[in-house]
Amino acid sequence: MSRLKQYLSGVKDGFPIFLGYLAVSFTFGIAAKAVGLGGFESALMSATNFTSAGQLAALSIIASSSGYVEMAFTQLIINLRYCLMSSALSQKLHPSTPTYHRLFVAFGNTDEIFAVSSAKEGYISPFYSYGLMTLPLPGWTLGTLLGVLSGSLLPERIISALSVALYGMFIAVIISPARKSKVIAGVVLLSMLLSVIFTYLPVLRLIPSGFRIIIITLLIAGSAAVIFPVDDEKGDVK
Amino acid sequence: MSGNPFIYIAVMALVTYLIRAIPLTLIRKEIKNKFIKSFLYYVPFVTLAVMTFPAILTATNNLWSALAGFVTALLLAYFNKGLFAVSVSACIAVFVVELII
Structure with a gap:
């Protein structure tokens, strides 16, 4: 192009x-x-x-x-x-x-x-x-x-x-690959679940939102990378 | 407010830019390490999911319009509609529900 x-x-x-x-x-x-x-x-x-x-x-x-x-x-x-x-x-x-x-x-x-x-x-x-x-x-x-x-x-x-325009975009970006891959679907669901926990639970909710994103990303993307490493050249996970 | 707003703006702009620019200029090669490669592959899914939920529920004037926008976006995204369609439909859903309620 x-x-x-x-x-x-x-x-x-x-x-x-x-x-x-x-x-x-x-x-x-x-x-x-x-x-x-x-x-x-x-x-x-x-x-x-x-x-x-x-x-x-x-x-x-x-x-x-x-x-x-x-x-x-x-x-x-x-x-x-x-x-x-x-x-x-x-x-x-x-x-x-x-x-x-x-x-x-x-x-x-x-x-x-x-x-x-x-x-x-x-x-x-x-x-x-x-x-x-x-x-x-x-x-x-x-x-x-x-x-x-x-x-x-x-x-x-x-x-x-x-x-909601920006959230709509985020959803479009994550949901369509989540439909094709169970691993990504699990990653997305677990991320939302932890996000809810960090948002509402006492003590945890005191963590500033910037840190919250980093902590959850390190936890979930880190675990997923260990348990389900990306295999092929294209980076697809089935 | 007693500080100089322009110094505040300069400080925050510099810090924010450096955070964005340093990784993008320093990491130039394709990462071969399997763990880091896989980790970075999952990063967008986690960060975007965390930013979306539950924040979307409090983004609009009331919970019901927010839920309508959320569910509309989920459904359209599930059926592989593009970014634009998903995003605009979510806005319309919120607007319509707030007209009714």
């Missing part, structure tokens, strides 16, 4: 991400305004960080005037899951992909873009990744700005409906 085709196919796959980001960033903008951030600062934060959980956590740090070191440490904890995702994504880029492409692709490796990239068969082209980012990044920034400027621009019903 030509670079343009790769790019356009990415733009198309990025459209649901764009919809979801618009809703999530809009509510983020409302929250940013509430702690005293202006439209420019909030939009700048979204354009340079491109991460929802980290940005939300940042708001409470800014609101409580905590130190810059605490900010750095909090971001490290919440966003450390990207380290796992980027490691997995490194295997989706052809080994010959030059560093400058890797540096740009890395910037856009959000949970959702990672999800869509993982669902692709074989290697992905950096141009596909650029296509994936094309709508979501401006959408994330614009939605933030709109949320700060006018919290009532989008009706609550629409925001509520759009809020």
Whole structure:
């Protein structure tokens, strides 16, 4: 496929991400305004960080005037899951992909873009990744700005409906392979079960969500890798 | 708020970017180690499942619309509909249920 085709196919796959980001960033903008951030600062934060959980956590740090070191440490904890995702994504880029492409692709490796990239068969082209980012990044920034400027621009019903767009994508990415492989189905079910336990059980629920994802990933992906190692070249598990 | 918002933004952007960029630039070869290869293969399934559930249940205005969106997405994904169809149908399901309830 030509670079343009790769790019356009990415733009198309990025459209649901764009919809979801618009809703999530809009509510983020409302929250940013509430702690005293202006439209420019909030939009700048979204354009340079491109991460929802980290940005939300940042708001409470800014609101409580905590130190810059605490900010750095909090971001490290919440966003450390990207380290796992980027490691997995490194295997989706052809080994010959030059560093400058890797540096740009890395910037856009959000949970959702990672999800869509993982669902692709074989290697992905950096141009596909650029296509994936094309709508979501401006959408994330614009939605933030709109949320700060006018919290009532989008009706609550629409925001509520759009809020499941990103989860819908995650489900699309994990369920279809789970249907073909019992191992993946088991991995998905067990992950959700542990997630429920970590979310609601006393003590365990005090663990920040960023750490929760890492702990469960190490546990389940680690055990699955030991018990059901991926055999053939294509990486399929039957 | 007494800190400089621009320094906060710069600090968090730098940390977040480094976390994303370091593995992607350092791991350049295809990983041959069977354990690590298998581990990374399972990573997306675990991370995405953990992020989806139970978080999706509290994402909308009420539990019933959230359940409608969740079940719609599960069904369509099970029947191999694409990302876009699954995602948009889940949104529509939420919207419709909230109109009724």
